[in-house]
Amino acid sequence: MTTAFIYLASQSPRRLQLLEQWGVQCRLLLPDPSEDAEALEVVRSGESPAAYVRRVTALKLEAALSRLRRRELPWAPVLCADTTVALGRRILGKPVDADHARRMLAELSGRRHRVLTAVSVGCPGIRKDRAWHALSTSSVSFTDLSPGRIRRYVDTGEPMGKAGAYAIQGRAAIWVDHIGGSYSGIMGLPAYETAQVLARAGLRID
Numbered sequence: 001m002t003t004a005f006i007y008l009a010s011q012s013p014r015r016l017q018l019l020e021q022w023g024v025q026c027r028l029l030l031p032d033p034s035e036d037a038e039a040l041e042v043v044r045s046g047e048s049p050a051a052y053v054r055r056v057t058a059l060k061l062e063a064a065l066s067r068l069r070r071r072e073l074p075w076a077p078v079l080c081a082d083t084t085v086a087l088g089r090r091i092l093g094k095p096v097d098a099d100h101a102r103r104m105l106a107e108l109s110g111r112r113h114r115v116l117t118a119v120s121v122g123c124p125g126i127r128k129d130r131a132w133h134a135l136s137t138s139s140v141s142f143t144d145l146s147p148g149r150i151r152r153y154v155d156t157g158e159p160m161g162k163a164g165a166y167a168i169q170g171r172a173a174i175w176v177d178h179i180g181g182s183y184s185g186i187m188g189l190p191a192y193e194t195a196q197v198l199a200r201a202g203l204r205i206d
Contacts, residue, residue, distance in 0.1 A: 006121075006203060007078040009064035014169065015081060015189045022191065022205050024198070029064055029078060037063075041082070041093065049086035049116050054135060057082040057118035065122050065129055075124050077201040083117040083188045085164030092164045101154045101165040102147075108164065109145035112178070114138065115164070117185045121197040132197040136190035138181025140168070145175060 007029035008016055019026050031037045040059045043052055060080040068078060085092040087107060095101035115138045122131040153172065159165035166172035168186045182190040195205045 005076055006198070006201075007064070007068065007073075007076055009060060009067070009078055009080045012081075012188050014167075014187050018184055018187065018189045018191070019079075019194075022195075024203070024205060027076075029067060029073075031063070032067065035063065035067075043091050043093070047091075048089055049084055049091050049114065050135060050137070052091055053082050053084045053116045053118040054133065057120045058131075058133065061120040061122045061131060065124055068124060077198070077203060078122050078124070079119065079194070079198070080122075081117060081119045081189050081194075083115065083163045083185075086114045086116060087111070094161055094163055095159055095165045098154050098160075101159040102150050104165040105145060105150045105153070105159070106147070108142050108166075109150070110142060112139055112141040113164070115140055115168075115181075115186045117182075117188060117190055117193075119190065119194050119197055121201045123201050130201075132200045134190070134193035134197050136182045136185035136193050138179065138183075138185050138190075140176055140180075140186060141178040142175045143177050 005025040005027055008026045009029045011030060016026060041056055057080050064078045064080055092104050095104055117136045120131060120133045122129055158167055158170050184191045198205060
């Protein structure tokens with residue numbers, strides 16, 4: 001299968017920006033108002049960060065392919081992704097409010113954590129959908145953060161809606177003293193893994 005564009009089933013402006021930067025033509029395939037997208041991100045008891053992010057991404061892809069059919073849109077590959085931050089086996093999702101964001105950042109202060117981003121691409125089929133999956137795991141180390149520094153950052157509003165309560169491409173970048181892995185994966189869409197799964201779906205990024 002060859003394709004001229006893909007559907008991006010993500011509300012993240014960073015993912016759209018990265019895909020466009022790589023020369024990928026995208027059309028957004030966002031949830032209907034009646035869909036409870038947040039319900040897909042509920043963590044199961046005892047679930048590891050890798051298992052969690054893979055499962056959530058696969059569920060997002062399943063919902064997006066159903067959405068594509070329901071809207072009777074032209075068929076093309078659909079890309080979904082999900083990112084989570086982990087301290088050991090603990091999953092740090094999106095903060096529910098400013099206090100939660102401050103607590104998360106205090107836990108990350110002076111420590112190394114992992115950022116896991118799963119990518120799934122699906123192609124709708126008449127009899128059976130096809131799907132390809134990849135996982136990127138990176139490490140990030142923060143310098144020590146004072147309560148005042150954390151408070152000022154949270155007051156900007158940037159941590160809200162971000163896994164781990166920070167954006168690596170934003171103001172939090174000045175806290176990072178070490179990165180191992182994929183910078184774009186920490187942003188929310190790993191370049192190498194995304195190129196691999198898109199190539200399997202018929203779209204090469206050169």
